[in-house]
Amino acid sequence: xxxxxxxxxxxxxxxxxxxxxxxxxxxxxxxxxxxxxxxxxxxxxxxxxxxxxxxxxxxxxxxxxxxxxxxxxxxxxxxxxxxxxxxxxxxxxxxxxxxxxxxxxxxx
Amino acid sequence: xxxxxxxxxxxxxxxxxxxxxxxxxxxxxxxxxxxxxxxxxxxxxxxxxxxxxxxxxxxxxxxxxxxxxxxxxxxxxxxxxxxxxxxxxxxxxxxxxxxxxxxxxxxxxxxxxx
Numbered sequence: 587x588x589x590x591x592x593x594x595x596x597x598x599x600x601x602x603x604x605x606x607x608x609x610x611x612x613x614x615x616x617x618x619x620x621x622x623x624x625x626x627x628x629x630x631x632x633x634x635x636x637x638x639x640x641x642x643x644x645x646x647x648x649x650x651x652x653x654x655x656x657x658x659x660x661x662x663x664x665x666x667x668x669x670x671x672x673x674x675x676x677x678x679x680x681x682x683x684x685x686x687x688x689x690x691x692x693x694x
Numbered sequence: 695x696x697x698x699x700x701x702x703x704x705x706x707x708x709x710x711x712x713x714x715x716x717x718x719x720x721x722x723x724x725x726x727x728x729x730x731x732x733x734x735x736x737x738x739x740x741x742x743x744x745x746x747x748x749x750x751x752x753x754x755x756x757x758x759x760x761x762x763x764x765x766x767x768x769x770x771x772x773x774x775x776x777x778x779x780x781x782x783x784x785x786x787x788x789x790x791x792x793x794x795x796x797x798x799x800x801x802x803x804x805x806x807x808x
Contacts, residue, residue, distance in 0.1 A: 618793050629697075629698075629799050629802070630784065630799040631799065632797075635796070637794065672736075676793065678793075680725075680727075680742055680749065680750055680791045680792050680795075681727060681739040681750050681752070682727075682729075682737075682739065682786075682797065684729075684737035684738075685736070687736060687737075
């Protein structure tokens with residue numbers, strides 16, 4: 587069965603520290619993976635997608651098919667990065683399967 | 695362009711009632727998806743519409759239904775409400791279906807069932 591696992595419910599780091607939000611997936615086909623972010627009182631928005639191989643707000647994520655992972659990384663966390671982060675996988679039929687989310691708290 | 699809009703934003707109903715939620719996609723977007731978000735289950739896919747046709751459906755009971763109109767606006771209906779239906783219902787739109795398409799989310803409708 588298709589599944590997205592985010593093992594950490596809460597991740598707390600200090601400003602300037604590196605951050606890594608983990609995401610593992612289970613999917614038999616060729617996955618399309620995303621990271622979505624939800625800042626306080628804002629709507630869910632796309633942060634980045636694996637096919638773009640881009641860096642957004644200093645975040646990067648690399649698809650590792652061998653380890654079936656798509657971890658989100660940032661070398662130096664900022665207070666404004668505090669938010670809920672959701673990893674998602676798109677099935678071939680089109681809908682997204684989301685992980686339960688990780689709340690990132692960046693302390694000053 | 696205006697983003698995805700959802701109405702109403704908040705709703706309180708009692709068990710056994712029915713409710714209709716509305717979603718207006720970004721102009722030009724023809725695909726609309728619905729998700730239910732709860733603290734326990736997280737974000738779960740309900741259904742997806744494209745060109746007025748349901749293309750995909752999640753694992754929810756038949757009390758949950760939806761439709762899409764010719765202008766791409768979508769509604770979802772929940773009949774015989776149960777306490778467990780209390781959730782944030784999110785709508786997302788995209789230009790089309792399938793790989794490579796980005797889904798843009800609305801602010802959600804928060805439904806409380808008493």
